[in-house]
Amino acid sequence: MSYSSFSFPTPTLFGAGATSELPSRLKQLRVARPLVVTDPGLVATEAFKRLEKVLDPRGQGQTWFLFQGVHPNPTEADVTETAAAYRAGRCDGVIAIGGGSALDVGKAARLLLKRPELKLAGYNYQDDWTGLAPFVAIPTTAGTGSEVGRSSVITIAATQRKAVLFHPELLARLVILDAELTRGLPPKLTAATGLDAFTHCLESFTSPVFHPLCDGIALEGIHLMVEALPRAYRDGHDLEARGHMLVAAAMGAVAFQKDLGATHSLAHPLSTVCGLHHGTANALCLPAVMRFNAQRKPGLYRRVGVACGLDVLKASAAEADARTIEFVEAFRAALGLNQRLREHGVKETQLETLADQAIQDGCHPTNPVPVTRQELLDLYRVLL
Numbered sequence: 538m539s540y541s542s543f544s545f546p547t548p549t550l551f552g553a554g555a556t557s558e559l560p561s562r563l564k565q566l567r568v569a570r571p572l573v574v575t576d577p578g579l580v581a582t583e584a585f586k587r588l589e590k591v592l593d594p595r596g597q598g599q600t601w602f603l604f605q606g607v608h609p610n611p612t613e614a615d616v617t618e619t620a621a622a623y624r625a626g627r628c629d630g631v632i633a634i635g636g637g638s639a640l641d642v643g644k645a646a647r648l649l650l651k652r653p654e655l656k657l658a659g660y661n662y663q664d665d666w667t668g669l670a671p672f673v674a675i676p677t678t679a680g681t682g683s684e685v686g687r688s689s690v691i692t693i694a695a696t697q698r699k700a701v702l703f704h705p706e707l708l709a710r711l712v713i714l715d716a717e718l719t720r721g722l723p724p725k726l727t728a729a730t731g732l733d734a735f736t737h738c739l740e741s742f743t744s745p746v747f748h749p750l751c752d753g754i755a756l757e758g759i760h761l762m763v764e765a766l767p768r769a770y771r772d773g774h775d776l777e778a779r780g781h782m783l784v785a786a787a788m789g790a791v792a793f794q795k796d797l798g799a800t801h802s803l804a805h806p807l808s809t810v811c812g813l814h815h816g817t818a819n820a821l822c823l824p825a826v827m828r829f830n831a832q833r834k835p836g837l838y839r840r841v842g843v844a845c846g847l848d849v850l851k852a853s854a855a856e857a858d859a860r861t862i863e864f865v866e867a868f869r870a871a872l873g874l875n876q877r878l879r880e881h882g883v884k885e886t887q888l889e890t891l892a893d894q895a896i897q898d899g900c901h902p903t904n905p906v907p908v909t910r911q912e913l914l915d916l917y918r919v920l921l
């Protein structure tokens with residue numbers, strides 16, 4: 538007998554301007570000296586200034602502390618330095634603000650606060666991780682959904698490989714989804730991060746793992762994004778669209794408790810080997826993987842099509858899939874993400890290496906149909 542477990546526990550505060558509630562929420566969490574964790578790029582932004590003003594409205598000085606050294610692909614050193622900054626400030630809680638990297642570092646640093654001697658390579662899920670420092674997550678992009686995730690992806694110093702540190706105790710005690718903070722995100726990044734969130738919803742919905750709660754969340758996430766992403770792309774100040782994207786991105790990350798699929802397995806090496814943005818890589822790969830999957834499992838995308846607003850409920854399986862895939866192709870093209878891989882600098886000579894890494898990736902085992910290394914290589918060739 539196999540069982541499924543369901544859980545949606547993160548308290549979330551949603552709304553444009555909701556960051557202003559932070560001081561009273563910190564009080565509820567008994568946090569008086571928070572450490573703010575972010576990356577150097579974010580410190581100069583309006584989003585960060587807004588946070589600064591909320592934390593210290595009269596500019597009275599050190600009631601909060603800052604670690605701003607997070608790297609784009611966060612390292613073990615980022616986590617160690619965050620923990621050191623926390624101790625130096627005698628802090629009592631962590632606020633991470635930024636994209637997925639800052640949130641992952643803020644989340645993981647609490648492991649080292651509980652166990653200062655820990656090397657992340659030796660992290661053990663079975664150890665007692667109760668009572669971690671309170672953690673507040675404030676995303677400034679609508680993509681990874683890391684704010685509602687219970688894992689953190691960190692490059693381990695000893696092996697130079699990415700490790701996924703997973704534990705329910707890593708969950709944020711509060712997530713603030715404030716559209717004001719994503720207002721300044723440029724259109725290109727809005728599109729790329731948005732397509733990552735869209736792919737999370739789509740791939741988790743078609744993952745064979747039994748989790749109907751997540752299926753419903755994934756479909757509603759798609760429904761929200763189909764309307765909100767083009768609006769947020771055209772007009773970054775459309776706060777309703779920005780808000781819907783934030784919540785849809787969080788929904789995507791909740792949904793991928795079901796895990797993802799072959800699109801993410803193709804996308805990960807495109808980032809590590811060829812330096813593509815993760816969301817862009819997903820956008821470029823998604824329709825080809827959908828076509829591959831639909832050929833082997835006709836009708837797979839009918840309900841995705843319905844969520845996209847297409848009238849395909851009574852169409853034949855082949856037509857429902859074809860129209861949904863066409864829609865996704867047009868959707869990403871309207872967001873400027875329909876190039877070939879070669880236009881992003883991917884070389885024919887790299888394809889074997891990419892396929893070697895894609896087959897090692899942990900996402901494709903939950904692709905709706907199994908994929909081989911040769912099939913992943915063929916997909917790269919189609920996309921080149």
Ligand SMILES: [Fe+2]
Binds near residue numbers: 681733734737801815
């Ligand atoms: Fe992703």
